[in-house]
Amino acid sequence: MTVYSFASGPSALPREVVAELASDVAGYGGSELSALELPFSEGMFSDVLAEAERDLRALLGVPPNYRILFLQGGASAQFALLPMNLAGRGRHCEYVLGGHWSRRAAAEASRAADVWVVASGDGCSLPDPKSWRRSSDAAYCHYTTNETADGLQFHALPDPSDVPLVSDMTADLLTRVLSVERFGLIYASAQKNLGAAGLTLVIVREDLLGRARQDIPSPFDYTRQAEAGSKINTPPTFAVLVAHRMLRWLRNNGGVAAAENRSKAKCATLHEVIDSDDFYRCPASLPHRSRINVCFRVSSPRAEELFLDEAKANGLVHLNGHRDVGGLRASLYNGVSEEAVDALAAFMTDFKRRRG
Numbered sequence: 418m419t420v421y422s423f424a425s426g427p428s429a430l431p432r433e434v435v436a437e438l439a440s441d442v443a444g445y446g447g448s449e450l451s452a453l454e455l456p457f458s459e460g461m462f463s464d465v466l467a468e469a470e471r472d473l474r475a476l477l478g479v480p481p482n483y484r485i486l487f488l489q490g491g492a493s494a495q496f497a498l499l500p501m502n503l504a505g506r507g508r509h510c511e512y513v514l515g516g517h518w519s520r521r522a523a524a525e526a527s528r529a530a531d532v533w534v535v536a537s538g539d540g541c542s543l544p545d546p547k548s549w550r551r552s553s554d555a556a557y558c559h560y561t562t563n564e565t566a567d568g569l570q571f572h573a574l575p576d577p578s579d580v581p582l583v584s585d586m587t588a589d590l591l592t593r594v595l596s597v598e599r600f601g602l603i604y605a606s607a608q609k610n611l612g613a614a615g616l617t618l619v620i621v622r623e624d625l626l627g628r629a630r631q632d633i634p635s636p637f638d639y640t641r642q643a644e645a646g647s648k649i650n651t652p653p654t655f656a657v658l659v660a661h662r663m664l665r666w667l668r669n670n671g672g673v674a675a676a677e678n679r680s681k682a683k684c685a686t687l688h689e690v691i692d693s694d695d696f697y698r699c700p701a702s703l704p705h706r707s708r709i710n711v712c713f714r715v716s717s718p719r720a721e722e723l724f725l726d727e728a729k730a731n732g733l734v735h736l737n738g739h740r741d742v743g744g745l746r747a748s749l750y751n752g753v754s755e756e757a758v759d760a761l762a763a764f765m766t767d768f769k770r771r772r773g
C-alpha cells in the first residue's frame with residue numbers, strides 16, 4: 418500500500434528527492450564517502466552551499482542587496498533572535514497576532530524587547546493589513562504569512578512603510594510567487610517546504626545588519642554569520658544538502674510559479690469535497706483560508722477519531738490537527754504530490770458516503 422503523509426512537519430518529500438538522497442548517503446558524487454561525511458570547510462560542501470544559495474536566489478528573485486543565511490535552531494530560535502539582532506537599544510517591535518505561531522513569536526520576542534501588538538485575529542480570520550496600528554519608528558513589524566496550526570493565510574501583502582517588514586514564512590515560502598523586496602527580513606524552517614529539520618533560512622536586507630546587541634552569541638549574530646558565509650561553526654550540512662536537492666527539484670519542475678499553481682490545485686481539490694455539503698466544516702473564513710494547511714472538522718470528536726483511524730488504514734497518515742486546536746488538518750507543502758491529495762479527496766468522499 419502506498420503511504421502518503423500530510424504531516425504539519427517535517428513534511429513529505431518528493432519520491433525522486435528521497436531516492437537521490439539515498440544515493441547521496443550511500444556515496445556522494447560517485448565517491449565512497451557518504452554525504453554525511455562531507456567536511457564543512459572544504460570544497461564539496463562549499464559547492465553545495467553556494468549552489469543552494471544560487472538556486473534560492475533564482476527561484477525567489479532575491480535582490481543582490483539581500484544576504485541569505487543558513488542557520489540552526491528552527492523558526493522558534495528566530496523568534497528570540499529577531500529582536501536581539503534588529504531592535505538595538507530602546508526600540509520597540511511591532512507584532513501582528515494572527516494565530517498560534519505569531520503569538521509564540523511575540524511571546525519570545527517580549528523577553529528581549531518591547532513588543533507592541535498592532536493587530537489580532539479572532540481564530541477564524543486574520544486582521545486586515547489596512548487595520549494594523551503601525552507606528553513610524555518601530556525597529557520592525559512582524560507577521561506570520563501562514564498560520565500552520567489555525568489554517569489561516571494572508572493572501573495580500575501589507576502596504577509599504579518605512580518600518581521593515583519581518584515575516585515568518587516557514588509554512589509557505591516557495592509555495593507562492595513573492596516580492597522579496599517588500600520585506601526587510603524573511604525566515605523559514607526548512608522542514609516544511611524545502612527539506613529536512615535542522616536548517617533555518619534567513620533572508621535579510623543588508624542595511625539591517627550591524628544592529629545586534631553586543632551580548633548576542635556569535636552563531637546567532639546575523640552580521641557575523643553573513644561575514645562568515647554561514648560557517649561560524651559547523652552548519653547543518655546534511656539539511657543543507659536536502660535543501661539543495663529540493664531547490665533543484667523545484668527549478669526542474671517549473672519554479673515557484675508552477676509550485677503556486679500546484680498549491681492552488683491541491684487545496685482546491687480538498688475544498689471541493691469539504692464545501693460540497695455540511696458533513697465537513699472548515700472553520701477558517703473564506704478569504705483567509707490557508708492553501709497550505711487545510712483544517713477541517715467532522716460532526717464530533719468521536720467521528721474525527723474514526724476518520725483518523727480509517728484514513729491511516731488506507732495509507733493516509735498524520736491528518737490530526739494541531740494539539741492546541743484539535744480537529745483534522747491536511748498539510749500540503751511542496752513535497753506533497755497531487756496524487757496524494759487525490760487519494761485523500763477520494764477517501765474523504767467515501768468516508769462521507771459511509772458515515773454521513
Ligand SMILES: *Cc1c(COP(=O)(O)O)cnc(C)c1O
Pocket residue numbers: 426490491492493494518561563564565585586587588606609
Ligand atoms: C512549523 C512552524 C514553526 C516552528 O518551526 P520550528 O522549526 O519547530 O521552530 C514556526 N512558524 C511556523 C509558521 C510554522 O509553520
